[in-house]
Amino acid sequence: MKVNELASKLGYEILTREHNDADIKDGYTSDLLSDVMGNASEESILITIQGHKNTLAVASQLDFPAVLICNNRTAALDMLETAEKLKIAVLRTKDNQFVSSYKVYCEIKG
Amino acid sequence: MPDRFPISTEKSPNAIMEVILRLKIKDAMVTKVITADRNATMRDIQNLMKDNKISGVPVLDSCRLIGMVSVNDIIHALDKGHIEEPAIDHMTKSLVVLEDDMPLSFAISYFDKYSYRRFPVIDKNRKFTGMLSSRDVLSVMLQELNKEIKELEEKIVNERDELPNQIARDFFIKKFDFENAGKSSFELKKLLKEKNVSSAVIRRASVASYELEINIAIHSEGGRIVYLVDDEKIEIIANDTGPGIENVDRVVEEGYSTANEWIRSLGFGAGMGIPNTKRVSDEFEITSEIGKGTSVKSVIYLEKKNESE
Ligand SMILES: Nc1ncnc2c1ncn2[C@@H]1O[C@H](COP(=O)(O)OP(=O)(O)OP(=O)(O)O)[C@@H](O)[C@H]1O
Numbered sequence: 052m053k054v055n056e057l058a059s060k061l062g063y064e065i066l067t068r069e070h071n072d073a074d075i076k077d078g079y080t081s082d083l084l085s086d087v088m089g090n091a092s093e094e095s096i097l098i099t100i101q102g103h104k105n106t107l108a109v110a111s112q113l114d115f116p117a118v119l120i121c122n123n124r125t126a127a128l129d130m131l132e133t134a135e136k137l138k139i140a141v142l143r144t145k146d147n148q149f150v151s152s153y154k155v156y157c158e159i160k161g
Numbered sequence: 162m163p164d165r166f167p168i169s170t171e172k173s174p175n176a177i178m179e180v181i182l183r184l185k186i187k188d189a190m191v192t193k194v195i196t197a198d199r200n201a202t203m204r205d206i207q208n209l210m211k212d213n214k215i216s217g218v219p220v221l222d223s224c225r226l227i228g229m230v231s232v233n234d235i236i237h238a239l240d241k242g243h244i245e246e247p248a249i250d251h252m253t254k255s256l257v258v259l260e261d262d263m264p265l266s267f268a269i270s271y272f273d274k275y276s277y278r279r280f281p282v283i284d285k286n287r288k289f290t291g292m293l294s295s296r297d298v299l300s301v302m303l304q305e306l307n308k309e310i311k312e313l314e315e316k317i318v319n320e321r322d323e324l325p326n327q328i329a330r331d332f333f334i335k336k337f338d339f340e341n342a343g344k345s346s347f348e349l350k351k352l353l354k355e356k357n358v359s360s361a362v363i364r365r366a367s368v369a370s371y372e373l374e375i376n377i378a379i380h381s382e383g384g385r386i387v388y389l390v391d392d393e394k395i396e397i398i399a400n401d402t403g404p405g406i407e408n409v410d411r412v413v414e415e416g417y418s419t420a421n422e423w424i425r426s427l428g429f430g431a432g433m434g435i436p437n438t439k440r441v442s443d444e445f446e447i448t449s450e451i452g453k454g455t456s457v458k459s460v461i462y463l464e465k466k467n468e469s470e
């Protein structure tokens with residue numbers, strides 16, 4: 052499923068002004084970057100509360116099309132700037148990681 | 162014949178050309194300047210020169226520059242008995258001035274064209290804003306080139322040690338430089354893609370390079386990461402200058418981390434970096450000495466690609 056389709060279906064806020072509307076092949080939920088780096092599969096959506104730039108270094112290494120920030124946490128401005136440069140979407144929801152993972156799973160795997 | 166300015170505006174290296182075109186005269190000029198107003202006498206200005214140990218004084222009418230008095234003008238006035246008369250009658254009025262918005266290259270060509278050592282600077286409303294000497298230009302150039310060289314050093318491509326068929330890349334990593342953390346891994350990934358290395362191998366190399374790079378940034382005083390790629394293998398070598406690890410056997414165990422609260426809040430500190438790196442490597446080596454530094458080497462073979470897919 053494409054980033055925009057997922058965002059609109061689940062009512063996620065899109066924080067970046069531009070991104071590639073790429074295909075989301077899988078998902079991974081974690082707030083620990085080495086865990087993501089070691090275990091997530093490529094082209095996943097990352098479900099996390101880490102709203103800062105370091106998240107994007109990992110996302111870009113693994114060709115993630117999108118990062119979903121949970122609990123309505125703020126995304127740092129430099130994170131959004133970097134995301135726009137990398138064309139990675141930063142999405143936001145009020146749901147926590149558990150609920151988000153369920154909803155996203157149903158959309159992309161269901 | 163005036164000495165030529167030591168920087169050419171025509172055939173300098175690109176980095177220098179870029180700097181002298183990018184920097185403006187206002188970036189180099191001195192704005193705290195001793196000036197005289199239109200009512201000053203030549204004697205007043207002689208005193209200003211003596212008290213402030215300067216050799217030229219701009220004369221202003223409110224903010225507008227109307228002339229300059231040089232040491233020569235003073236000598237001349239003493240000689241001819243004009244020293245108590247208004248400066249306005251004996252100053253140099255036909256001036257060569259620079260505008261503060263002009264690029265520095267303009268000033269450099271002026272230093273070559275005229276024999277003056279300094280020029281008054283005005284803004285676009287013709288208001289006097291400062292003075293520019295060749296020394297000011299050289300000093301701002303040196304500062305700028307220092308910055309430039311530092312940046313170049315950081316992205317230095319170390320081709321000296323390359324063997325035939327080998328690509329070598331070398332990156333400096335600074336302490337807590339999250340701004341650039343991940344950049345060297347990004348470069349490695351790009352290079353491997355260009356080399357058509359399989360995506361599974363690229364993934365493993367990404368894990369190792371990213372983890373080692375981040376560890377240098379968060380746990381060490383700063384260091385360096387080197388990538389050596391040939392047709393057989395990828396070598397990732399991370400070296401830093403301290404503080405070193407007391408017991409390297411512990412860090413290869415999953416979950417061991419000394420990351421503090423602040424580092425953890427940034428998403429690091431799971432204690433998985435080194436174990437991840439070891440897992441993706443075909444050969445893995447870590448050595449460390451307290452006070453000296455840590456050295457980690459990860460080797461990944463390209464032909465393993467079939468196996469791991
Ligand atoms: N270059 C280094 N210099 C000094 N100590 C290091 C270095 N690299 C790792 N360490 C030590 O080894 C520990 C384990 O490193 P590892 O990368 O496995 O985990 P981490 O960096 O703490 O957390 P994570 O990588 O999961 O974000 C670190 O907490 C640190 O104490």
Ligand SMILES: [Mg+2]
Pocket residue numbers: 085372375376430433434435
């Ligand atoms: Mg680590």
